[in-house]
Amino acid sequence: MEYVKLKEQLDIYLKKLFPITRSITGEGNRETLRILQEIIPLQILEFPTGQKVFDWTVPKEWHIRDGWIKNSRGEKIVDFQKSNLHVVSYSKPIHFRGRLSEFRDKIHYLEHLPDAIPYRTSYYNEDWGFCISYNDFQKYFSENEEYELYIDSELFDGSLSIGELRISGKSEKEYLISSYICHPSMANDSLSGVLVTAFLAKYLLENREKLEHSYRILFVPETIGAITYLANFQKEMEKIDNGLVITTCGGTGKFGYKQSWEKDNFINQLIEDTFRESGIEDFLIYPFDVHGSDERQYSSQGFRINCATITKDKYYEYPYYHTSLDNLDFVLAENLEKSLELYKKVVMKMDKNIVYRNRYPYGEVMLSKHDLYPKTGGAILPGSSVSALEIILNILFYADGECDLFEISKKIGADIELVYREAKTLEEKGILERV
Ligand code: ZN
Numbered sequence: 198m199e200y201v202k203l204k205e206q207l208d209i210y211l212k213k214l215f216p217i218t219r220s221i222t223g224e225g226n227r228e229t230l231r232i233l234q235e236i237i238p239l240q241i242l243e244f245p246t247g248q249k250v251f252d253w254t255v256p257k258e259w260h261i262r263d264g265w266i267k268n269s270r271g272e273k274i275v276d277f278q279k280s281n282l283h284v285v286s287y288s289k290p291i292h293f294r295g296r297l298s299e300f301r302d303k304i305h306y307l308e309h310l311p312d313a314i315p316y317r318t319s320y321y322n323e324d325w326g327f328c329i330s331y332n333d334f335q336k337y338f339s340e341n342e343e344y345e346l347y348i349d350s351e352l353f354d355g356s357l358s359i360g361e362l363r364i365s366g367k368s369e370k371e372y373l374i375s376s377y378i379c380h381p382s383m384a385n386d387s388l389s390g391v392l393v394t395a396f397l398a399k400y401l402l403e404n405r406e407k408l409e410h411s412y413r414i415l416f417v418p419e420t421i422g423a424i425t426y427l428a429n430f431q432k433e434m435e436k437i438d439n440g441l442v443i444t445t446c447g448g449t450g451k452f453g454y455k456q457s458w459e460k461d462n463f464i465n466q467l468i469e470d471t472f473r474e475s476g477i478e479d480f481l482i483y484p485f486d487v488h489g490s491d492e493r494q495y496s497s498q499g500f501r502i503n504c505a506t507i508t509k510d511k512y513y514e515y516p517y518y519h520t521s522l523d524n525l526d527f528v529l530a531e532n533l534e535k536s537l538e539l540y541k542k543v544v545m546k547m548d549k550n551i552v553y554r555n556r557y558p559y560g561e562v563m564l565s566k567h568d569l570y571p572k573t574g575g576a577i578l579p580g581s582s583v584s585a586l587e588i589i590l591n592i593l594f595y596a597d598g599e600c601d602l603f604e605i606s607k608k609i610g611a612d613i614e615l616v617y618r619e620a621k622t623l624e625e626k627g628i629l630e631r632v
Contacts, residue, residue: 203396203537208530210236210392211384215525218281221320221379221418222246222258222357229378229391230360230416236395237402239416243356250428253421256320258355259287264348266327271345274337275327281381282521284348285326286318292347297338300346304338306331313520316383320421323352330521359426360416364401366408368631371433372547373440373502374398375491379418384528386512386519389447391416393537397443400541409548413437423494434495439464439547440504442492446536447528448510453481455489455511457503458496463550463603464505467613471542483511507543509536546603549617553629554598561593567626583611588619596620598632 201209213232218225230241248255264277264284277284285305297304303326305317311331319326325348329337338344360378376394380387398414413433417423427434439462452472456465472480487493490512492504509532517523564570571585578585588611595605602620606613623629 204530204534207392207396207533207537210395211388211525211528211530211533214388214391215382215384216281218261218381219379220259220286220318220381221421222256222355223260225381226358226378226418230358233360233391233395233416237362237398237414239360239362242359242361244359244425244429245356246354248425250421250425253424255357255425256421257352258357259350259352261288261348261350264288264327264350266347267345268337269342269344274333275329280314280521282314282316282328282383284350285324285328286316286381287320287352288325288348288350289323289352290348290350291325294343294345296343297340300344303327304329304334306334307520310516310520310522313517313522316381316519316521357418357422357425359418359422361426362398362414364398364405364408364412364414366405366410366412366548368410368551371411371413371437372544373413373415373434373437373495373504374443374544375415375417375423375440375495375504376443377419377422377491378416379422382521383519383523384525385448385510385515385517385523386445387419389509389528389533389536390444393446393533393540394443396537397540397544401544409551417491419491420494423491427494427500431499434500434502437500437502440495440502441540441543442490442495442504442506443540444490444506444508445512446507446509447533448515449527449529449532450510450515451479451481452477452536452539453483453508453511455483455492455506455508456485457492457505458485458501459503460484462503463601464503464547466607467546467550467603468505468507468543471539471546475539475542481511483508488513507536507539546613549613550601550603551617551620552598552601552632553592553596553620553624554632555593555596556628556630557593558597561590562628564589567628569622569626569628578611578615581611581615583609583615585619588616589623592616592620592623592629596629
């Protein structure tokens with residue numbers, strides 16, 4: 198196959214996936230997952246309507262064919278075919294004629310962003326509605342005119358779709374990487390996250406031979422999808438300690454990251470290190486709070502997975518959030534590529550964070566006997582301020598089955614990649630064993 202640059206591939210898939218009508222359930226989600234299968238070998242899992250998942254129930258499948266409002270002259274003044282944001286996601290079918298006063302509470306617009314069509318959903322109570330720009334509202338609607346309103350949708354017993362890819366590395370210890378696929382035509386929230394996740398997964402697959410950890414990569418509808426997956430794979434998910442929830446990383450604004458629920462967890466420090474190493478000093482820090490995305494489910498009491506999120510124009514924060522202006526003029530493939538490169542670095546560092554136990558806890562091993570005394574003595578390793586000898590001595594001292602390599606790297610001020618390299622040598626010599 199002809200070599201296509203990463204940025205161009207991101208651009209191709211942005212354009213391909215952007216127009217699809219996604220929701221918490223439905224054919225648009227399946228179509229999205231099938232397109233992602235061109236990038237990575239995803240499994241598409243289906244969970245039937247009505248399945249009990251913890252305190253929730255898998256909802257009905259939603260299908261929409263059309264939706265419009267016609268004025269008294271029969272002209273379409275709102276048309277789902279022009280933007281899938283025009284119909285409130287998960288709207289039930291309707292068809293009637295009426296004056297504005299009879300349906301005014303079903304029309305949504307944003308006075309402060311008069312060109313934008315807002316994004317609205319009505320998932321857990323059966324309702325309907327239309328979303329339009331404030332400019333169009335002023336232009337097309339008046340009190341005395343009669344309108345015809347039509348939504349051709351269907352809610353039926355079907356299933357909820359989740360994309361899953363498991364990549365096994367040397368250890369069965371898994372990391373979670375999750376993104377959500379329930380948003381229709383908006384690029385930063387959430388297409389940016391979907392594509393960065395897919396291409397990060399592709400990168401992990403290409404580097405599979407080197408991976409120390411295993412990876413569980415998920416594409417779920419937000420909240421209900423995460424809960425459905427957790428309920429169906431509870432035992433396996435309980436064993437995961439860390440993860441990434443990838444979203445809103447394609448904007449033009451500053452980089453930032455949302456911390457995992459335990460502020461002192463290594464993943465937060467590791468992300469900050471990665472920013473600084475990449476020359477990004479002025480990144481934003483969002484301390485954990487319960488609002489946000491699926492980290493709330495993954496970090497809930499029964500699971501407590503520490504999930505962080507790198508953002509470039511974080512949800513809630515950018516003015517186009519949840520509107521039609523979150524489009525492909527706002528999100529460019531080159532921004533996605535920058536975020537993807539950061540995520541690759543973060544994951545490759547996370548991957549090397551292994552917990553070892555020194556098999557010789559009584560006194561120090563005789564380094565020269567194991568051919569471990571560095572030939573260069575205490576020479577400083579390139580790109581750091583420590584020597585191989587210092588790293589080895591610290592690993593031997595701290596690797597007690599609890600202290601991980603990241604913690605050791607912090608104690609001595611060396612990059613985890615260097616500490617990992619020396620630890621691997623000690624493991625090969627039979628001095629360290631993995632916990
Ligand atoms: Zn959103």
